[in-house]
Amino acid sequence: MASEEIPERPKADAPAEDGPAEPSKKAQKKAEKEAAKAALKARKQAERNEAEAKKIAEDAATDVSKENYGDLPMVGSEPHEASGHTRIPLLEVSQHVDKDAVVFRCVVETARSQSAKLAFLNLRQGLESIQAVVAASDTLSKQMVKFAASVPPQSMVLVHGLVKKPFEPINSATIKDFEIHIQKLYTVSRAEIPLPMQVEDAERALPGEGDVPGQEEEPKAEDGRPLVTLNTRLNNRVIDLRAKINHAIFRIKGGVVQLFQEYLSQQGFTLIHTPKLLGAATEGGSNVFEVKYFDKSGFLAQSPQLYKQMLVAARFERVMEVGPVFRAENSNTARHLTEFTGLDLEMAFEEDYHEVMDVLEGLMLFIFKGLRERYARETELVRNTYNVEEFKLPEAGKVPRIPFVEGIRLLREATGEELSEYEDLSTPMEKLLGKLVLEKYNTDFYVLDQFPLSVRPFYTMPSPHDPKLSNSYDFFMRGQEICSGAQRIHNADFLTQRMRAMDPPVDPESPGMRDYVAAFRYGCPPHGGGGFGLERIVSFWLGLPNIRLSSLFPRDPGRILP
Incomplete structure (x- = not known):
């Protein structure tokens, strides 16, 4: 009588060939901890976003200047309505000292925050430049001061303001005996930053007669700043020509x-x-x-x-x-x-x-x-x-x-x-x-x-x-x-x-x-x-x-x- 073949039993701890291995308890606890941590972080971020949005809404509700600053719609994108404002060249500001507000379009050369309640802008029009002051008051909000200080250099802005005589001449502007106290400030065309080169670098003399296109190494000036070469200037000529x-x-x-x-x-x-x-x-x-x-x-x-x-x-x-x-x-x-x-x-x-x-x-x-x-x-x-x-x-x-x-x-x-x-x-x-x-x-x-x-x-x-x-x-x-x-x-x-x-x-x-x-x-x-x-x-x-x-x-x- 033939002997009967008995099949080999699998080992008790051997995993099944087709099913995945069950995760260890240690790895499972670690995953649960990370998930809880991420959920807590998300909840806190949502709470911060909610608080910030609430604050923005509250600030906007109490912003006395909310209609007096901001980004204007792109010119031509909306039906035109005449403003009725006569815009003046900066050369004529001396004719408007302590009179009604003047209106003009210009370029922001620099914008800096002095404090939460005070900002200074240097505004340019052609060869002329003038200092502008944005100061918080009962009629001008801190939000507007913050906005003014954040306008990127080379942006075009529309300014409404009063012409005043400063306490002392302003050496950083070509118009030294007058300044603008801004009442309204709108960006007409916001500049992207960073610029490929700085306009102020184009105001400086070239390194020398030997600076011909093809020179790549930028020499240093006496003050240690790099002198922008002619080649760099010509490659970014629109920015260069603004000088x-x-x-x-x-x-x-x-x-x-x-x-x-x-x-x-x-x-x-x-x-x-x-x-x-x-x-x-x-x-x-x-x-x-x-x-x-x-x-x-x-x-x-x-x-x-x-x-x-x-x-x-x-x-x-x-x-x-x-x-x-x-x-x-x-x-x-x-x-x-x-x-x-x-x-x-x-x-x-x-x-x-x-x-x-x-x-x-x-x-x-x-x-x-x-x-x-x-x-x-x-x-x-x-x-x-x-x-x-x-x-x-x-x-x-x-x-x-x-x-x-x-x-x-x-x-x-x-x-x-x-x-x-x-x-x-x-x-x-x-x-x-x-x-x-x-x-x-x-x-x-x-x-x-x-x-x-x-x-x-x-x-x-x-x-x-x-x-x-x-x-x-x-x-x-x-x-x-x-x-x-x-x-x-x-x-x-x-x-x-x-x-x-x-x-x-x-x-x-x-x-x-x-x-x-x-x-x-x-x-x-x-x-x-x-x-x-x-x-x-x-x-x-x-x-x-x-x-x-x-x-x-x-x-x-x-x-x-x-």
């Missing part, structure tokens, strides 16, 4: 354009606007920007030169233009841009090209005088930041006109170097010559006349005194060129001859030249002119260390944004 010093620079820049047009209009010049998209590179193909123009190539204009001359031939005998100029030059220096604003003029003259120079000199002296009279405050603000000396001017009619060969002689005597009378000046030599002229003539503004023909464009008239020289000139400020000009060739046959003699030759029958040369075949008066770089005039007048500071959104070989 008062930048507002001053661009007011001056606009002033130069206004004075330029004002003077030339009085001299009978017509304002023109020439094309900036060209079908062919006109003054050389190596430093022009090529663009796609539908199914063909186009080019950005290097200057309005050829069109100015064509207009003179068209009987517009005095023309001026303010417009963009594009130069595809890979020059990463403190005084070069790939896009700048050109101030150009061209005019017919009667007997001699120095008649054109007379107009150019008169123009620049008019601009300098206008800047001194109309923009003295802005000029002082910028020059004081950079510790720049006053720009020395000659008397009218006494602008030094130095022949180029005489300039070379001065440099030879100063340096002992053998410099050629038929080669252009380097930038260091230009600056040195500026110092020599300042010592000899006591002026930062002068002209070099009769430049070597080999360094001037094909349309320049050769000199009758020396065939290697030309009837051309450059204008200088603080030893740096701001304008290049000349008498132009107005005879088509001679112009064609000069074009073919260039190295490399210029083809008078090419698409970019054919119409230009033809313009002089139908009778054209002798003429000349010049082109100024607006940013250079501004930079050298103010003594700025880098030309990019005089361009709102500068373009150079490494920068095409923002």
